[in-house]
Amino acid sequence: MTGARRRIVITGGTSGIGLELVRRLSGRHDILVAGRREDADALPVLPDGVRYVHAPLTDPEAATQAIAEAILKAGWVKLDNLVLNAGTGFAVDGGIETAGQIRDTLAVNLTASALLARALFPWLDKAGGTLTFVGSVAYKGQGLFPAYAASKAGLHGLARALRAEWAGRVAVQVVHPGPTRTEMHQKAGHDPGRLRTIFIPAYSMAAMLEGVIAARRSPVTLSFGRYWTGGAAWSGRL
Amino acid sequence: MEWTAVSAARKALVTGASAGLGRAFAERLAAGGHAVTGIDRDAAGADVPFDHLLCDLADPGAVDALIAELAARGPFDRVILNAGISATGRFETIPPEAHARLLAVNTEAPMVLTAGLAAAGALGRGGRLIFVSSLSHFTGYPGAASYGASKDALAAYARSIRKPFEKAFGVSVSVACPGPLRTDHAARHAPEGTDAKKRMPPDEAARRILADAERGRAMITPGSGAAMFALLGRLAPGPVTSAMKRIIYDKLDRSVF
Numbered sequence: 001m002t003g004a005r006r007r008i009v010i011t012g013g014t015s016g017i018g019l020e021l022v023r024r025l026s027g028r029h030d031i032l033v034a035g036r037r038e039d040a041d042a043l044p045v046l047p048d049g050v051r052y053v054h055a056p057l058t059d060p061e062a063a064t065q066a067i068a069e070a071i072l073k074a075g076w077v078k079l080d081n082l083v084l085n086a087g088t089g090f091a092v093d094g095g096i097e098t099a100g101q102i103r104d105t106l107a108v109n110l111t112a113s114a115l116l117a118r119a120l121f122p123w124l125d126k127a128g129g130t131l132t133f134v135g136s137v138a139y140k141g142q143g144l145f146p147a148y149a150a151s152k153a154g155l156h157g158l159a160r161a162l163r164a165e166w167a168g169r170v171a172v173q174v175v176h177p178g179p180t181r182t183e184m185h186q187k188a189g190h191d192p193g194r195l196r197t198i199f200i201p202a203y204s205m206a207a208m209l210e211g212v213i214a215a216r217r218s219p220v221t222l223s224f225g226r227y228w229t230g231g232a233a234w235s236g237r238l
Numbered sequence: 239m240e241w242t243a244v245s246a247a248r249k250a251l252v253t254g255a256s257a258g259l260g261r262a263f264a265e266r267l268a269a270g271g272h273a274v275t276g277i278d279r280d281a282a283g284a285d286v287p288f289d290h291l292l293c294d295l296a297d298p299g300a301v302d303a304l305i306a307e308l309a310a311r312g313p314f315d316r317v318i319l320n321a322g323i324s325a326t327g328r329f330e331t332i333p334p335e336a337h338a339r340l341l342a343v344n345t346e347a348p349m350v351l352t353a354g355l356a357a358a359g360a361l362g363r364g365g366r367l368i369f370v371s372s373l374s375h376f377t378g379y380p381g382a383a384s385y386g387a388s389k390d391a392l393a394a395y396a397r398s399i400r401k402p403f404e405k406a407f408g409v410s411v412s413v414a415c416p417g418p419l420r421t422d423h424a425a426r427h428a429p430e431g432t433d434a435k436k437r438m439p440p441d442e443a444a445r446r447i448l449a450d451a452e453r454g455r456a457m458i459t460p461g462s463g464a465a466m467f468a469l470l471g472r473l474a475p476g477p478v479t480s481a482m483k484r485i486i487y488d489k490l491d492r493s494v495f
């Protein structure tokens with residue numbers, strides 16, 4: 001419900017789109033951010049009052065447990081929103097990633113998302129909440145980072161199935177952002193060059209994402225069409 | 239003399255070769271003159287016409303060791319990433335370990351194997367690489383959410399590497415999305431009372447998939463029923479997923495993983 005104070009868990013809220021979303025929501029709602037950084041490196045970037053739990057998603061089972069414990073510690077019995085936004089990937093030549101790159105990408109983007117959705121379902125169910133998977137327009141296939149594309153397609157499929165399974169209880173959605181100006185490409189070892197200047201600003205993407213989360217629709221692509229028609233301004237608020 | 243015969247023979251690799259569709263692929267390829275290496279967790283029996291390596295594809299260490307062994311046996315002209323497990327039931331009632339294991343076997347292992355073989359130069363020039371996904375790729379799969387996700391991921395991986403692999407190795411990459419097959423796997427996971435006769439025999443699916451892969455098709459939906467379902471799913475994924483929910487999810491009487 002618009003206006004009411006919500007309890008929200010956001011993964012990967014320490015930079016990029018996730019951090020912009022945290023900034024937008026933190027005054028009005030209670031936020032728990034989960035990230036891979038130690039507390040000392042995460043807390044300084046987060047707005048005051050935002051809770052943080054160190055939970056590297058490369059180990060999906062351990063991270064799921066850490067996040068569930070942090071929710072209990074916060075005394076939350078219900079969860080209105082779970083935004084599975086953390087993501088990682090590696091740009092490679094010739095479509096050939098190393099075993100380690102494939103395993104990390106799938107663990108962080110796909111396996112951890114599945115396990116978190118499952119573990120936090122009871123909290124979401126109590127609130128009639130919304131589960132948001134952040135995918136990517138790359139989910140249709142992308143030779144520059146095949147495992148990343150695969151992981152996002154996996155989220156697309158997971159969301160379709162869970163949306164049907166949990167209909168009437170928890171709203172499940174997958175949102176596919178288009179190219180956004182964050183550090184993700186650099187972290188992935190890829191330089192988009194001058195193209196980067198036309199990428200969507202992270203704060204605009206976060207604004208559109210907030211609107212889609214409030215609308216609970218799925219699947220939704222958030223790319224240039226919506227951005228150039230002023231999507232960051234007309235998207236609703238949570 | 240025998241040496242030259244063996245090394246000149248075309249080589250094939252099939253994962254999940256001990257039963258079902260994988261067994262059908264392995265037998266067809268062997269009958270067609272390929273020296274076949276089959277991989278599975280279970281023994282295939284002594285009478286099979288192919289070589290069999292045991293490997294638990296859920297174990298990353300075992301997969302890494304397997305790649306080293308396969309690199310020495312290659313290069314392979316036909317590689318079929320077929321092994322898959324399922325987990326059916328309400329998503330939240332299936333233990334996390336079962337979901338994680340499924341994603342490891344169905345998605346991670348075939349991707350790591352493919353990239354490992356490619357990096358080791360163990361893919362034969364002009365060859366075929368086939369990923370076995372599922373017809374659920376065209377809809378959603380309520381009642382088998384992590385299985386559906388694993389197969390969607392695999393299909394997107396195949397699409398991602400199709401161009402780079404064509405360019406680097408002259409290898410044609412295909413995704414196969416078979417519908418229900420008459421295998422033990424399907425019988426174990428189908429709701430009570432569904433009719434096995436409506437499912438395609440695995441050997442027919444293997445024949446159709448291999449034939450389409452020879453023609454270099456990117457997406458293979460074996461049989462007219464599968465092709466029709468794929469079309470419906472593309473046109474109306476929402477309604478078809480709802481129908482899947484009524485047909486499968488609402489009839490679930492047990493969890494199997």
Ligand SMILES: NC(=O)c1ccc[n+]([C@@H]2O[C@H](COP(=O)([O-])OP(=O)(O)OC[C@H]3O[C@@H](n4cnc5c(N)ncnc54)[C@H](OP(=O)(O)O)[C@@H]3O)[C@@H](O)[C@H]2O)c1
Nearest residue numbers: 012014015016017036056057085086087136179180182184
């Ligand atoms: N930027 C784009 O063009 C684009 C396009 C489509 C989709 N997306 C998706 O949007 C989401 C946010 O991406 P972004 O562009 O904002 O990138 P980003 O700035 O790199 O943010 C990614 C976030 O995920 C966190 N993270 C990475 N690995 C992690 C791990 N192992 N465990 C826990 N957290 C981890 C990062 O932590 P650190 O802060 O410590 O790095 C960061 O907070 C991702 O899912 C991405 O795939 C982005």
